[in-house]
Amino acid sequence: MSRSCDLCGKNANTANHVSHxxxxVKRKQRPNLQSFTVGDMKIKNVCSTCRRTMNKQSK
Structure with missing residues (x-):
């Protein structure tokens, strides 16, 4: 499973943990990927933003 969105291509971002x-210390911010079944029964890894957009467009 890749760590990028199949629709928008969103992938990991590098950031810093900053203490007091x-x-x-370098760390990664990863997108919130979820498996989502599209109309023709294909399962895609989609970020939550794209999933919300697809649900809005179907209504």
Whole structure:
């Protein structure tokens, strides 16, 4: 399973953990990927933003 959205291509972002003493440690912010079944029964890994948009358009 890839860690990017199949629709918009959103993928991981690098950021810093910053403590009270201002020590910085690299970390990754990953998208909220969920398996989503599209109308023709294909399962795709879609971020929650795209999933909400698809649900809104179907109504």
């Amino acid at each position: 003493a201002q020590n910085k």
